[in-house]
Amino acid sequence: MTTEQEVITLTNQVFEESFEIEKEKLQPQMNIFEDLGLDSLDVVDLVVALQKKFGVKIRDDERVRSIRTLGDIYQFILSLKTEWKS
Amino acid sequence: MEILKLIYLNTMFYVSFFLFSAVGIPLLSLLVAFLSLFMSHRRTMKRFRRAINWYGTVIIRVLPFPLVRIRYKDFAKDDERGPYVFVCNHQSTSDPFLMACLPYECIQVVNIWPFRIPVLGKFAKWAGYLSVREMPFGEFSRKTVELLGQGVSVITFPEGTRSGDKPIGQFHGSIFRVALQAKCPIAPVCINGNKKIPPRGSLLLRPGTIRVHKLPALQWEEYKDMKPFELKNRVRDIIAREQAVMDVKA
Numbered sequence: 338m339t340t341e342q343e344v345i346t347l348t349n350q351v352f353e354e355s356f357e358i359e360k361e362k363l364q365p366q367m368n369i370f371e372d373l374g375l376d377s378l379d380v381v382d383l384v385v386a387l388q389k390k391f392g393v394k395i396r397d398d399e400r401v402r403s404i405r406t407l408g409d410i411y412q413f414i415l416s417l418k419t420e421w422k423s
Numbered sequence: 424m425e426i427l428k429l430i431y432l433n434t435m436f437y438v439s440f441f442l443f444s445a446v447g448i449p450l451l452s453l454l455v456a457f458l459s460l461f462m463s464h465r466r467t468m469k470r471f472r473r474a475i476n477w478y479g480t481v482i483i484r485v486l487p488f489p490l491v492r493i494r495y496k497d498f499a500k501d502d503e504r505g506p507y508v509f510v511c512n513h514q515s516t517s518d519p520f521l522m523a524c525l526p527y528e529c530i531q532v533v534n535i536w537p538f539r540i541p542v543l544g545k546f547a548k549w550a551g552y553l554s555v556r557e558m559p560f561g562e563f564s565r566k567t568v569e570l571l572g573q574g575v576s577v578i579t580f581p582e583g584t585r586s587g588d589k590p591i592g593q594f595h596g597s598i599f600r601v602a603l604q605a606k607c608p609i610a611p612v613c614i615n616g617n618k619k620i621p622p623r624g625s626l627l628l629r630p631g632t633i634r635v636h637k638l639p640a641l642q643w644e645e646y647k648d649m650k651p652f653e654l655k656n657r658v659r660d661i662i663a664r665e666q667a668v669m670d671v672k673a
Contacts, residue, residue: 374652376593378596378651
């Protein structure tokens with residue numbers, strides 16, 4: 338099973354590779370819209386990249402709409418992984 | 424004494440603004456309607472947008488003088504060719520009017536509320552302005568590419584809302600995705616000096632000089648390999664840097 342640290346590392350990799358955001362900015366409290374500068378269309382790209390990275394299906398999940406911070410994404414991926422395993 | 428002068432000049436501006444609009448808008452409309460009898464739809468639209476440009480020029484350059492002065496500078500490279508996607512910073516309500524400085528056939532991408540302004544909103548709609556939040560991205564993209572294909576430049580304020588005294592805000596990426604698709608040049612436009620002309624939440628124009636700088640355009644060949652996120656931040660950085668330079672010089 339993917340550990341919390343692995344989820345954080347892989348998620349941060351997605352932000353670095355897909356959006357070229359510096360590592361130092363990737364803190365859990367960062368708002369992905371106001372601090373990192375993503376918009377609604379970037380979120381679509383983010384979802385596709387996360388699906389590819391973690392091998393999970395996110396696209397139709399309603400919980401994506403409530404994501405605001407990077408920490409929310411870590412928790413969301415972790416919960417998906419847990420659900421998927423059970 | 425200074426306050427009385429300010430109130431007097433503002434009163435003069437707003438009275439002349441309404442008088443000029445009451446006379447100028449019907450006159451220009453009649454002129455375009457008359458010309459449309461002899462011209463194709465495309466040429467009529469061109470004249471119509473030019474008429475809007477004339478109206479805007481009087482509003483920003485003539486009526487507020489000497490309270491407000493406008494300095495426009497074009498830093499385009501010699502070999503640049505439009506139509507452009509103009510990307511501008513957004514500090515004040517006066518920004519859309521200042522776009523009359525740009526000597527091109529243009530439409531603007533607006534938020535919902537400008538279409539609700541009496542008279543001016545209607546004309547904006549007729550001129551083909553695009554209300555980005557009232558249409559799906561696919562439709563926005565198709566219409567923008569179509570306009571660019573006709574030689575019409577597209578003016579955008581990708582911050583989405585006025586930044587006022589705050590630093591330049593984050594950019595929305597829609598227009599950059601469209602530019603990548605349309606393969607057209609992106610010209611950053613930096614507006615400086617109008618934070619208080621008028622200030623947010625007020626109609627009182629403060630005296631000052633507004634500078635509008637049209638910066639060298641990024642050609643499609645230069646940005647074609649960038650992702651939309653990278654592209655929007657590149658353009659944002661260019662405008663923010665110019666803004667800092669203009670702040671120092673002001």
